[in-house]
Amino acid sequence: MKNTGNQARAQQPELPRINPRETFKWLAVIGILFLAFTNFGVVVNFVVNVLILIYRFTYESFGVAIILLTVLIKLVTWPLNAQQNKLMKAQQEFQNDKEWLNIQKKYAKDREKLAAEQMRLYRERGINPLGGCLPMLIQFPILFALIPAITYAIGSTPLSILNLSKSLYEFQNVASLVPLNSTFLGTDLGLPERTLILGFSIPVLALTAAVTTYLQTKLTMPPSTGGANDQAAATSKMMSIYMPVMFYFICVNYAAGLSLYFVASNILSIAQYAIQGRTNWRNLIPGRQKS
């Protein structure tokens, strides 16, 4: 009977062992997220104040302030993104691991066993399948707060200035700030941008945001290696189409300052990937996707 029980337990999929350090990390992140989202206004106000401080130091140019804020956020989140990228790379490599490919073939019809073997291999290779989520999650409050912060801070209408006066800390002396210079390269960043070209009113910034999103998704697309990874490549390919479209429709309807942020963020992301040697420039050439 005892042996039978042991055999039954052995057939159960092996669950990941509880790691106290990982558990603590997760609880800390959940706690931070809970605090941030229950006090979302405080987070937004903090970002607005940082943006206004940068604005003061950039000879009152909102365009430059938005770009510098984007750089600042990229720098602050660089270690988190680097950690996330490292984990993603390890997972991509895992998909091509010979042992894993053999196991997939061997247990193609036994999902439970396949899952147990996958967990075993993860442990052996030192991969935490959920490890990539933590750096993502911790960035949520700031990223969520950026959009309202940019729209609040650009006081180009009476209501935005009134809202701004409620968001700024006392030391900022809002009255001295008004009027804010919301114009950047001839565009009012507080309104949806349109440029008259050949009689057509073209949303140049929204289109640029869409194009840079396309470039970013293309350049950072994982190499197609056949097998299981083909599915990931197919998903990425689909994302490279719908993401720019989604960005376009968001940018075309909202303040141009938001479009400028997306453009700057996309370009910096491409630069970050390039520095890490993870950009696939061949992906830009039709039919020449790197493999």
Place this chain on the structure above:
Amino acid sequence: MRKKLVFISFVLLAAILLSGCTGAIAWPGLSATDEVAYLANTTAVYAVDLKNGNQLWSFSGERGGFSFFNTNPSLFVSTPVVTEDGLVIVLDSSNKHLIYAVDPNDVDSEEKTPKIEWKFSDADGLWIAQPLVVENRLFAPNSDGNVYVLDLTNGNLIEAVQVARSSEEEARLWGQPVTDGERVFVTTLDKSVIAIDVESYEVLWHEDIGGAVPGGAVLGSDGMLYVGSLAKQLERFDPATGAHTPVLDTNGWIWGTPIANGDNLYFGDVEGYFYSYNTKEQKLNFEPAQPDAAITASPLVIGEQVLVATESGDVYSFSADGAMEVWYQLEGKGKAYTTPVSAGGFVLVAYLESDYYLVALDEDGDEKWTFAGK
């Protein structure tokens, strides 16, 4: 990679939802004749029948263009102006920078939209300020630092008066001008007050003050010009020379244009204080009273009482001795930043972030009808 893209999509969608980006970006502009209210409310200007609150027509600007690239929505927030000829002047505050004169007596029966009599498109900045009609001319201040003087019959430009001292200096004009018959007085967000000769369009004087002026100036019964600013001060100007001096410190920013009634000036501040200032005696009639929220709208004088709409949506009444009472309490949500208007026996209050755009109240503050747009 896939995780990251899914993450970005999720962040974008959630951020848009959380941020309330779809919310209003400006409060409505409201004016009225004895029969019709004109409400500029973000995407359209509505003509509302004062008898029953029914919509007569709406105007959303010109249509046309290739929609994928040309989704350039109009924005109507500046208070419409009704001319003696019956034209309604509406200003598109989007980056199209257009002024339209529409004819409310020539409404397309199917589209329910009025015919455009003329339009003006030469300005480079946003239209925020309500224009001023002087005889047959329209004085329209723009955020590009010019006051555009237009011929009301055809919209032709008579003069573009640059009120900034130089082309490098900015002069964003948000407040409605006021005239004493000889001069037109203009206030700027760039902390200055300017007098323009009403006939020659020459800038007569240009004076700097301590704070931005989002509202307009007002002429007191003493013949002096009074201006409130974000410097938390009420200043008195000599209309002839521009010589000025602060006459009152306030608790908060003065946003709305003060209202003159006899020897008194009435105005509020964004800290929620209401002031009654006697220009003859140069002192407050009573200690500033504090209703329940910020005051950005100009007060409205109805008989013996002064009505003040606050950010909370409620309307307060003040008597000559400063007695305050809630005159109308808004049920539900809504913010009243717009100056109430008295017309057709009603007091009209426009709301932002409310279930309805407009509420008509009788002389006792009882709700008669509401308008929610179509």
